[in-house]
Amino acid sequence: MSNLEQTLSIIKPDAVERDLSENIKKIFIKNNLEIKDSKKLQITKDEAAEFYKVHQSKPFFNDLCAYLSSGPIEVMILEGKNAISLNRKLMGATDPKNAEENTIRKLYGISIDKNSVHGSDSVDNAKIEIKFFFKN
Numbered sequence: 001m002s003n004l005e006q007t008l009s010i011i012k013p014d015a016v017e018r019d020l021s022e023n024i025k026k027i028f029i030k031n032n033l034e035i036k037d038s039k040k041l042q043i044t045k046d047e048a049a050e051f052y053k054v055h056q057s058k059p060f061f062n063d064l065c066a067y068l069s070s071g072p073i074e075v076m077i078l079e080g081k082n083a084i085s086l087n088r089k090l091m092g093a094t095d096p097k098n099a100e101e102n103t104i105r106k107l108y109g110i111s112i113d114k115n116s117v118h119g120s121d122s123v124d125n126a127k128i129e130i131k132f133f134f135k136n
């Protein structure tokens with residue numbers, strides 16, 4: 001049984017702005033996640049709303065979409081054994097205050113909204129999210 005997976009990672013505007021992309025990528029590589037593709041871009045608020053549509057009923061949805069579209073982001077396809085859960089573990093808890101030591105969000109996150117990274121949370125969402133940014 002193979003559990004080789006791909007997942008989508010986003011380095012969010014707060015981390016790109018502080019030049020943290022290379023540090024974050026080193027954490028992925030050190031932990032056996034291969035960067036299969038990557039690109040830097042800025043999305044519109046409408047595109048952010050499409051990407052985050054699972055959160056559309058949440059009170060923070062508008063701010064979330066405004067934030068993700070507020071500046072350049074770097075999106076990556078990560079591949080490796082159990083890549084989805086491994087990436088989530090390396091990211092740490094959504095709120096950096098609750099993130100474990102040495103996780104990306106503990107090291108670099110500023111607040112629950114400026115928490116430096118996104119990572120897919122399931123096989124199905126990883127497929128949808130990779131397709132969203134890498135349409136071939």
Ligand code: IDP
Pocket residue numbers: 055060064093094112113114115117118119121
């Ligand atoms: P995740 O990024 O750890 O998967 P989700 O629950 O999927 O967390 O939420 C997506 C993003 O929405 C989070 O990364 C965070 O930036 C933002 N967010 C989540 N909960 C809150 C909140 O209570 N207030 C403000 N922003 C939030």
Ligand code: MG
Pocket residue numbers: 119121
């Ligand atoms: Mg999520």
